[in-house]
Amino acid sequence: EAQVTQNPRYLITVTGKKLTVTCSQNMNHEYMSWYRQDPGLGLRQIYYSMNVEVTDKGDVPEGYKVSRKEKRNFPLILESPSPNQTSLYFCASSLQGGYTEAFFGQGTRLTVV
Amino acid sequence: AQTVTQSQPEMSVQEAETVTLSCTYDTSESDYYLFWYKQPPSRQMILVIRQEAYKQQNATENRFSVNFQKAAKSFSLKISDSQLGDAAMYFCAYRSANAGGTSYGKLTFGQGTILTVHP
Numbered sequence: 001e002a003q004v005t006q007n008p009r010y011l012i013t014v015t016g017k018k019l020t021v022t023c024s025q026n027m028n029h030e031y032m033s034w035y036r037q038d039p040g041l042g043l044r045q046i047y048y049s050m051n052v053e054v055t056d057k058g059d060v061p062e063g064y065k066v067s068r069k070e071k072r073n074f075p076l077i078l079e080s081p082s083p084n085q086t087s088l089y090f091c092a093s094s095l096q097g098g099y100t101e102a103f104f105g106q107g108t109r110l111t112v113v
Numbered sequence: 114a115q116t117v118t119q120s121q122p123e124m125s126v127q128e129a130e131t132v133t134l135s136c137t138y139d140t141s142e143s144d145y146y147l148f149w150y151k152q153p154p155s156r157q158m159i160l161v162i163r164q165e166a167y168k169q170q171n172a173t174e175n176r177f178s179v180n181f182q183k184a185a186k187s188f189s190l191k192i193s194d195s196q197l198g199d200a201a202m203y204f205c206a207y208r209s210a211n212a213g214g215t216s217y218g219k220l221t222f223g224q225g226t227i228l229t230v231h232p
Contacts, residue, residue, distance in 0.1 A: 031218040033218065033219065033220075035220075035222075040122075040224055041224060042117075042119075042204060042222035042223050042224045042225050043204065043206075043220070043222040044222070045219050045220070045221075048218060048219060050217075050218065058219065088156065090158065092158075092220070094218060096212075096217075096218065098146060098208065098209075098210050098212065098217065098218075099146050099163065099165060099210075101160050101163075102160075102218075102220060104157065104158035106155075106156065106157060107156040107157075107158075109156075
């Protein structure tokens with residue numbers, strides 16, 4: 001089954017404690033990205049990757065890091081989380097861009113206290 | 114930069130009736146793609162329908178159809194014969210068709226519209 005798998009689905013952490021949200025896709029997609037969803041703001045792109053070892057900033061990259069060492073995996077790293085990073089996070093992948101469908105993970109609800 | 118605006122934070126409809134969700138966008142590009150995504154309480158993002166800007170014909174998928182007005186930069190979603198399972202947050206999204214641009218794969222989302230379906 002074609003899918004994007006994110007883990008964990010829920011996470012509560014304390015300010016400053018490094019964390020990683022994993023994302024893996026089994027569709028051999030080139031394009032992967034991370035979004036955060038906040039009430040009244042919709043989803044905003046954090047980082048994206050057009051292929052292995054090629055990553056770039058989206059609209060709200062501050063406080064986040066990513067890596068793309070393998071085509072299937074695209075982890076999101078918060079080196080020193082802060083309360084303003086409390087949000088719902090989604091990983092998405094697509095074959096390329098354009099008209100192709102973007103497949104989303106199940107979402108990760110992160111709370112930073 | 115492109116922007117997408119959904120001006121209706123909440124909408125409601127009676128079961129079996131028809132409802133239209135509004136979406137407007139701003140772009141200087143001539144070629145692009147537009148999408149509607151559904152997000153039920155499970156949080157899963159589900160593609161409902163998509164439209165290619167160069168196609169004048171409005172896309173349809175079963176009970177879902179769009180009214181795409183390119184000149185007005187409007188992309189509304191019509192849900193016919195509404196069902197209880199249609200209750201969800203709906204997001205309108207824009208994606209560039211410029212393969213050489215840095216925003217090629219990026220989806221720009223609106224704020225979302227919460228749809229309630231009354232039995």
